[in-house]
Amino acid sequence: MSVELARRRLNVDLLARELGNWRTSSASGPAYQGLSDGLRMLIVDGRLPVGAQLPSERALADALRVSRTTVTAAYTQMREDGYLRGRQGARSTTALPVSAAVTTPTIVGTASANLAAATLAAPAAAVSRAFVEAAEQVTPYLHDIGIELVGVTPLREAIAERYCRRGLPTDPDEIVVTTGALHAIGLIMATYTQPGDRVLVEQPTYHGALATMATKGLRPVPVAMTHHGWDLDAIDAAVRQLSPNLAYLIPDNHNPTGMTLPPEGRRRLAQIIAETRTRTIVDETITDMWLDEAVPPPFAASMTTRRDLVLTVGSMSKSCWGGLRIGWIRAERSALTTIGAMRPSVDMGTPIVEQLAAARLLAMADDLLPERRDILRGRRALLLELLDEHLPDWRPDPSRGGMSLWIRLPAPMSTALSAAASRMGLEIPPGPRFGVDGTLERFIRVPYTLPDDQLVEAVELLARAWRSVTGTGPAGADVGAVVV
Incomplete structure (x- = not known):
């Protein structure tokens, strides 16, 4: 059980709202069974984090307008089923039964x-043409050592121009090119966190980011998304209660749900970040893949104060081709200076030919x-x-x-x-x-x-x-x- 989750107390009003019309589960049985089933499914579905402290029996009974006996019986049923653990002198914490613990199955052989x-296959003709042109443009770089810790100028200019067109004024020196988005995420985490630090994440979220956190010994703090999107009240409560060292969020075409945080939600989230001073990675790698309606301007444009707290990650992998391995970080200069000081201990830059090809592809993006x-x-x-x-x-x-x-x-x-x-x-x-x-x-x-x-x-x-x-x-x- 994670230490920070063991200390996390679930807000009783938010929990009552998540339970919804739990009484329908008990139409043919006792009320406590319906409540127990409702709480159990919130845990199984990831809406309640494992290891979090449930409200006291009296508080939940008052919020749900049921007898305390009903809540006591529901908690007892959950303990018997393995979904609740109680400690002497402490509130009960959510859990998963031993039999419900999951591991990733090993894939044997090659899947058909x-x-x-x-991710999509590449637009082959455009990518081939971009690499031919990149090979022709690489000659001037051959007279130098070939190490570009911030990225070649043509690519940083192309990335900055796209942010400007989307409503976020950006200079090329506010861009650092990385070897893919996951590399960018790892660089930020290596710069701003230490093993054991907490990172607030959506639940569900991109599994690659979770794997990076695990590798670095970080402790993700999940906040469940609802059927309609982000629960900003829950995010606010979690940030203020747990003070995570970092947040990782995907507000555009969220992976895996495909949802996008609307403008009013972006303003509210920006306010939470600024008020709590929570440094936040905003993953925009799937921003270009809107299908029904265009996404709002970049999330960083919603930050009216404390713009230094938001570090935006982008990538060519989803919009163009994963084989390019080209990503970037868009942030304030002070943040990029700090990241730049860390980078030589991680890697020595991104290949130049791929960067030049990516710059050409960005110039063709409106057609592709x-x-x-x-x-x-x-x-x-x-x-x-x-x-x-x-x-x-x-x-x-x-x-x-x-x-x-x-x-x-x-x-x-x-x-x-x-x-x-x-x-x-x-x-x-x-x-x-x-x-x-x-x-x-x-x-x-x-x-x-x-x-x-x-x-x-x-x-x-x-x-x-x-x-x-x-x-x-x-x-x-x-x-x-x-x-x-």
Whole structure:
């Protein structure tokens, strides 16, 4: 159990709101059973962090307008089921039963279909042309040592120009080029954190960032997203209560949900960051992949004060091609100076030819991106049709962009599904990979980036895997018990 979560107390009013109409679960049984089921599913779905302290029985009873006996019985049931732990003289803390602990299944052999990577193949002609031109432009750099710790000027100018056009005035010296977005995230964490520090994250979130935190010994503090997006009250409460050393957020075409924080939410979040002085990584790697409506201006434009607290990460991987390995950090000069002092201990810069190719591709972005968005719209529509045909009980969350659907399963069996799929030749990570402490078993991320024929094959395999772990027939009829 994480130390910071063991000390985290859940706000009773926020908890009551998360429970919603929990009484419907007890229509055919005692009220305490419905309350216990409601709390248990909040833990399983990742809406309540493991290790957090539940409100006192009296406080929750008052908030829910039920008897204290009902809450006491619900807490007792949760302890018996392994979802609550009590210590002498301390409040009970949320937990997962030992049998519910999840690990990532080992993928054996080569999968015939892959739903693990949410990224498109390259626009081949444009990328090839960009590399030819980059090779022609590299000659002047050959007369130097070839180490560019901040990035070549043409690329930093191209990146800065795109921020200016999106409503965030940016100079080239407010950009540092990195070897991909994950490298940028790692550099920031290496600069501003020490092992054991807390990092506030959305739940769910990008699994690569969570892996980086684990490698560096950092302790992620999850704040659950709702069906409608960000719970800013919960973020505010968590930041003020736990004082994380850093926050990591994805406000545009969020990975994995595809949601975008609207302008009013951005203003509120900017206020929270400024008031609490929370240094924040804003991951904008999927910003260009909006599908239904354009995303708002860069989040950093919402910061009217303390602009130094926000470090924006961008990348070419989603909008163009992952093989470029080109990312960047956009931040105030003082922050980049601090990061620059750390960088030589991590790496010696990003390859120059790839940077020059990336600069050329950014110049072509207005021609390339509309076609790539059209591809994603078509494949998203196909995926929704396939799910409706093969897995009609699955419920995708609403999204306006991004490259995947975040889907609610009828039963919390995501890890079992992932393992069964891998045995059939389909690679897909389980929901808990995108969260903290083994929750999110009721969810799975399904990208819509594969070509149509491969997407059809992948969903058919996914449906077979689901039937194998749930014991349901091809039409969805129950042929065996499903444990929920």
